[in-house]
Amino acid sequence: MADSNPSPKTFPVSWEELHRNAKALAWRLIEGRSWHGIIAIARGGLVPAAIIARELDLRVVDTICIKSYSDDHARGEIRILKNIVNPGDGDGWLIIDDLVDTGYTAKAVRELLPKAHFATVYAKPAGKPMVDTYITEVSQDTWIYFPWDVEPQFAQPLAAQRRG
Numbered sequence: 001m002a003d004s005n006p007s008p009k010t011f012p013v014s015w016e017e018l019h020r021n022a023k024a025l026a027w028r029l030i031e032g033r034s035w036h037g038i039i040a041i042a043r044g045g046l047v048p049a050a051i052i053a054r055e056l057d058l059r060v061v062d063t064i065c066i067k068s069y070s071d072d073h074a075r076g077e078i079r080i081l082k083n084i085v086n087p088g089d090g091d092g093w094l095i096i097d098d099l100v101d102t103g104y105t106a107k108a109v110r111e112l113l114p115k116a117h118f119a120t121v122y123a124k125p126a127g128k129p130m131v132d133t134y135i136t137e138v139s140q141d142t143w144i145y146f147p148w149d150v151e152p153q154f155a156q157p158l159a160a161q162r163r164g
Ligand SMILES: O=P(O)(O)OC[C@H]1O[C@H](OP(=O)(O)OP(=O)(O)O)[C@H](O)[C@@H]1O
Pocket: 041, 042, 043, 044, 045, 066, 067, 068, 069, 070, 075, 097, 098, 099, 100, 101, 102, 103, 104, 105, 106, 127
């Protein structure tokens, strides 16, 4: 995606869908191995990380706090606002984020924790190669709206929209 994000398509995600997809991710992550704990990429990774921590019975949850997008969906420089305390190389740790878009956030975290397992609920094609496990793919020109991004509001009936 370019630095400013036109995203002609939108993909609203409900709490129920997010919960179901995060649980689907937990199913994938519980297969065949155990984890020391979770490193959530805040803020977007916090809710999926909480769901996955509950499903995998993981009680150790740390955060890396990163900002790369502003509220108007424009991507800026990646800023690591808080790192984890004792990173090591990440071996045996799960990194959880809500989504991977361009993959720049994931790339920056992978450089810090090269042996961690990087998992997201949603993935766009450009960022897909940066994640080890994801559940749902959406197209690159789609902007995902999470439940915390939106609130219900009145929608015009179709006939009224046509009348203009
Ligand atoms: O693959 P990328 O293009 O790097 O984009 C993905 C990142 O963008 C969003 O975070 P954002 O920086 O908007 O902060 P937030 O998690 O606080 O919403 C999202 O939560 C991912 O962390």
